[in-house]
Amino acid sequence: MKLRVVVIDDDEDVRYLLSRHINKLGHEAFQFATAEGALKTLVNGPSEEGTEPYDLVFSDVKMEGMDGIHLAKLVHQRYPSLPVVLITAYAQLSDAVKAIRAGAQDYIEKPFRSERLDEIIENALKRKVLLQENERAGSEVSDSLQIRGVRCQSHAMQEIYRMLIRVACVDSSVMITGESGVGKEVIARAIHENSPRSKCPFVAVNCSAIPSNLLESELFGYLKGAFTGADTNKRGLFEQANGGSIFLDEIGDMDPTLQVKLLRVLQERCIRPLGGSQEIPINVRVISATHQNIEKEIQKSHFREDLFYRLNVIPIFIPPLRHRRRDIPALANYILEKRAADIGIGERRYSEEALRYLMSLDLKGNVRELENLVERALIFSDHKVLDVSCFSKGEPETPSELLLNIADSNEEELISLAQLETKYILYVLKKCHGEKQKAAQCLEISRRTLYRKLQEIENSGILNNYDQEQLGLFQSNQKSSPSDSSSPSSLPS
Numbered sequence: 001m002k003l004r005v006v007v008i009d010d011d012e013d014v015r016y017l018l019s020r021h022i023n024k025l026g027h028e029a030f031q032f033a034t035a036e037g038a039l040k041t042l043v044n045g046p047s048e049e050g051t052e053p054y055d056l057v058f059s060d061v062k063m064e065g066m067d068g069i070h071l072a073k074l075v076h077q078r079y080p081s082l083p084v085v086l087i088t089a090y091a092q093l094s095d096a097v098k099a100i101r102a103g104a105q106d107y108i109e110k111p112f113r114s115e116r117l118d119e120i121i122e123n124a125l126k127r128k129v130l131l132q133e134n135e136r137a138g139s140e141v142s143d144s145l146q147i148r149g150v151r152c153q154s155h156a157m158q159e160i161y162r163m164l165i166r167v168a169c170v171d172s173s174v175m176i177t178g179e180s181g182v183g184k185e186v187i188a189r190a191i192h193e194n195s196p197r198s199k200c201p202f203v204a205v206n207c208s209a210i211p212s213n214l215l216e217s218e219l220f221g222y223l224k225g226a227f228t229g230a231d232t233n234k235r236g237l238f239e240q241a242n243g244g245s246i247f248l249d250e251i252g253d254m255d256p257t258l259q260v261k262l263l264r265v266l267q268e269r270c271i272r273p274l275g276g277s278q279e280i281p282i283n284v285r286v287i288s289a290t291h292q293n294i295e296k297e298i299q300k301s302h303f304r305e306d307l308f309y310r311l312n313v314i315p316i317f318i319p320p321l322r323h324r325r326r327d328i329p330a331l332a333n334y335i336l337e338k339r340a341a342d343i344g345i346g347e348r349r350y351s352e353e354a355l356r357y358l359m360s361l362d363l364k365g366n367v368r369e370l371e372n373l374v375e376r377a378l379i380f381s382d383h384k385v386l387d388v389s390c391f392s393k394g395e396p397e398t399p400s401e402l403l404l405n406i407a408d409s410n411e412e413e414l415i416s417l418a419q420l421e422t423k424y425i426l427y428v429l430k431k432c433h434g435e436k437q438k439a440a441q442c443l444e445i446s447r448r449t450l451y452r453k454l455q456e457i458e459n460s461g462i463l464n465n466y467d468q469e470q471l472g473l474f475q476s477n478q479k480s481s482p483s484d485s486s487s488p489s490s491l492p493s
Helices: 012-024 035-044 068-078 093-102 114-137 140-144 155-169 184-193 212-220 256-268 294-299 305-311 325-343 352-360 366-380 399-407 417-431 436-443 447-460 465-475
Strands: 004-008 028-032 056-060 084-088 106-109 174-177 202-206 245-249 285-290 314-317
Touching: 004 012, 004 035, 012 028, 012 114, 028 035, 035 056, 035 068, 056 068, 056 114, 068 084, 106 114, 155 184, 155 314, 174 184, 184 202, 184 245, 184 285, 202 212, 212 256, 256 305, 294 305, 325 352, 325 366, 417 436, 417 447, 436 447
Parallel strands: 004 028, 004 056, 056 084, 084 106, 174 285, 174 314, 202 245, 245 285
Antiparallel strands: none
């Protein structure tokens, strides 16, 4: 299959060398000395209205008349998925930011490496193959494309589904935004799984879950001896994702110092492990996500503007569930089927009233909250048909109900404050399934304090037989009290 590639440069030698390389690969190059001349051909080329006459555009940035950045903007407006690669001899960061902001897919410097050109052309070829397959399938592609096994009904999600077909075919960076729990990682995986990179790794990392001082070594790796405790070489997540996609979740929480290093990786397509002196080339598509308003974070100087434009080439906003209630039945049915199979309780279904009830909820936690509701209903119901009453069972108590249930008392039989504290600690441990780290966070005390209190409870003699049995279960895997040190080696397993 041949690509039709537009080459725009006011330097005849550059046009000739680049076109010769394209022709040697078996593709067809069309040379232009000015952006104006190329634009006329791009707009009036041999194609139907709204379709792309060419498959790839290389354009110089610094030219007389219209420059490459303005050209990229105009091409992007007419053909949003036509890749434009800007080339220049001036390695200025401001030009790179303007180029990406204008809609260019990439930015490389003269003299460019033949390997880099081959990579860009190969990706454009894969994109053309996928687009032709999708066009042959017609509208059936968007109808049959499912995310996480769910065919959503809302207009907003159907638009996102249709967008994913084209987004998956290109290598442009994607930034997914939306509230927590809307399924940003699910969309990221769908992009990867429908892309030419689908057979290569998809690596997801939550940037807010890893301390800033550790995130750099996780992303870029390190060499033996790079720091205390680095006993062996470790491949970073970017290297692990080579050939595939890396998903940077909660990118808005990334430390500004690390943002600079990530920007360099996106520009140079190379990483340097901690303690290393040589750079490792990588071929990775970057998909990022955040629940924050990044533009406001930029105004506060918490997020770099140049990095934002590198990441936000293709923005995708996922609306919250309360703005697309028509999707709730499909999602609820998928969750019910999956969780029932996981628990091993057989087939279950909803009553019509139950589905209407779920659609009436605001679900501020979005899909995550819906999953919790369905799982709780499954656990507390013995019926094959889940009705509205199933969703009220196991609901969290109000503060007054919680205290009465913990104290297990009445007006004639009161307990001491120490007994109430003891029962509450055991209650929290039970709710946390015995996970002491999680229980300590809920109680807002350190793990060392929690272990000390458990030891005091055991020695106090104030427990009844049931509470003694519960404490025994929570203490069964406790071998020693951890310190308050932040060192990972000091934490309980």
